[in-house]
Amino acid sequence: xxxxxxxxxxxxxxxxxxxxxxxxxxxxxxxxxxxxxxxxxxxxxxxxxxxxxxxxxxxxxxxxxxxxxxxxxxxxxxxxxxxxxxxxxxxxxxxxxxxxxxxxxxxxxxxxxxxxxxxxxxxxxxxxxxxxxxxxxxxxxxxxxxxxxxxxxxxxxxxxxxxxxxxxxxxxxxxxxxxxxxxxxxxxxxxxxxxxxxxxxxxxxxxxxxxxxxxxxxxxxxxxxxxxxxxxxxxxxxxxxxxxxxxxxxxxxxxxxxxxxxxxxxxxxxxxxxxxxxxxxxxxxxxxxxxxxxxxxxxxxxxxxxxxxxxxxxxx
Numbered sequence: 001x002x003x004x005x006x007x008x009x010x011x012x013x014x015x016x017x018x019x020x021x022x023x024x025x026x027x028x029x030x031x032x033x034x035x036x037x038x039x040x041x042x043x044x045x046x047x048x049x050x051x052x053x054x055x056x057x058x059x060x061x062x063x064x065x066x067x068x069x070x071x072x073x074x075x076x077x078x079x080x081x082x083x084x085x086x087x088x089x090x091x092x093x094x095x096x097x098x099x100x101x102x103x104x105x106x107x108x109x110x111x112x113x114x115x116x117x118x119x120x121x122x123x124x125x126x127x128x129x130x131x132x133x134x135x136x137x138x139x140x141x142x143x144x145x146x147x148x149x150x151x152x153x154x155x156x157x158x159x160x161x162x163x164x165x166x167x168x169x170x171x172x173x174x175x176x177x178x179x180x181x182x183x184x185x186x187x188x189x190x191x192x193x194x195x196x197x198x199x200x201x202x203x204x205x206x207x208x209x210x211x212x213x214x215x216x217x218x219x220x221x222x223x224x225x226x227x228x229x230x231x232x233x234x235x236x237x238x239x240x241x242x243x244x245x246x247x248x249x250x251x252x253x254x255x256x257x258x259x260x261x262x263x264x265x266x267x268x269x270x271x272x273x274x275x276x277x278x279x280x281x282x283x284x285x286x287x288x289x290x291x292x293x294x295x296x297x298x299x300x301x302x303x304x305x306x307x308x309x310x311x312x313x314x315x316x
Contacts, residue, residue, distance in 0.1 A: 066090015
């Protein structure tokens, strides 16, 4: 199989300039690779990039950016044979971390050329795809504030979180899954396809990207003295053991709330109606992963014998 790689570069992600990323790709990819580079200039315009992705010219599409860039690119690849690659240059990099991609863009590019792939599940909420987490409550509230912030990066995110955590009030939700209907007051509800938000903050540490199930984490109302205990559990990948967090496992979930409001898709904010319907697409997308994501036997099986042709076409 001849690999043909499309890089979709978000010039606004992280601290790196688009020119730096382009130069890095040119320098680090072996000289016999066929690839094209597309700069995603307009955040609100993706039609031309979608047409390029689905043109039939490419075997691999690599999202170069943060979680929002990855989500936007990956949506186009669900139910296709095109591989999703990631070069993480954002602030959270949730999916990249979850599939073993190195946070150094130079080393991440090496993962692309290794060609280790695995099919992972895809989450849907009201028909919109997410790949790591989606949810309502405090994290959606923070995502909305962060999106409107002038300053980007983890420090800005942490500052907003620290400011809002004692202001935000838990809300009432109805959860329906299986034969159960639960009434809960919650600080937040996270539906995890993967276990983390990003930055190795594991809200649902038992979640597995390939098991066809969501791990749902509900943080109960808590007193201010519990904040650091909850945070410690999340950082230690023990959130499911916290008495402040209730967890469920399901492949379908309905969340009902009193009014439309904020939600996040892989950290990216959005607005949705009162009722939210979550379902999962088992093995809905094939991703290029890091070696650490696969065991030794799976690594050997996943290796592709690619012959790489030698052409580059750079355009904006």
